Amino acid sequence: MRRHCPACRQPVGERTVNQSFPFCSERCRLADLGKWFDGQYRIPGERAGDGAAGVGGADDEDEGGGGTT
Numbered sequence: 001m002r003r004h005c006p007a008c009r010q011p012v013g014e015r016t017v018n019q020s021f022p023f024c025s026e027r028c029r030l031a032d033l034g035k036w037f038d039g040q041y042r043i044p045g046e047r048a049g050d051g052a053a054g055v056g057g058a059d060d061e062d063e064g065g066g067g068t069t
């Protein structure tokens with residue numbers, strides 16, 4: 001049974017000859033790990049940034065302050 005790399009979908013060698021199993025290479029293995037870590041760190045980061053951005057309302061004032069009409 002042939003396996004395929006979860007990262008790039010390329011055929012993956014046997015575990016006995018492939019240290020990066022089940023990935024095709026070390027690069028894909030690290031890339032997949034980084035993807036997971038990135039997602040974990042992004043969840044709390046977005047929450048904090050969203051809350052802080054919602055407080056500021058200075059931009060709204062600038063928009064309605066135009067008296068060119």
Ligand SMILES: [Zn+2]
Nearest residue numbers: 005008024028
């Ligand atoms: Zn790969």
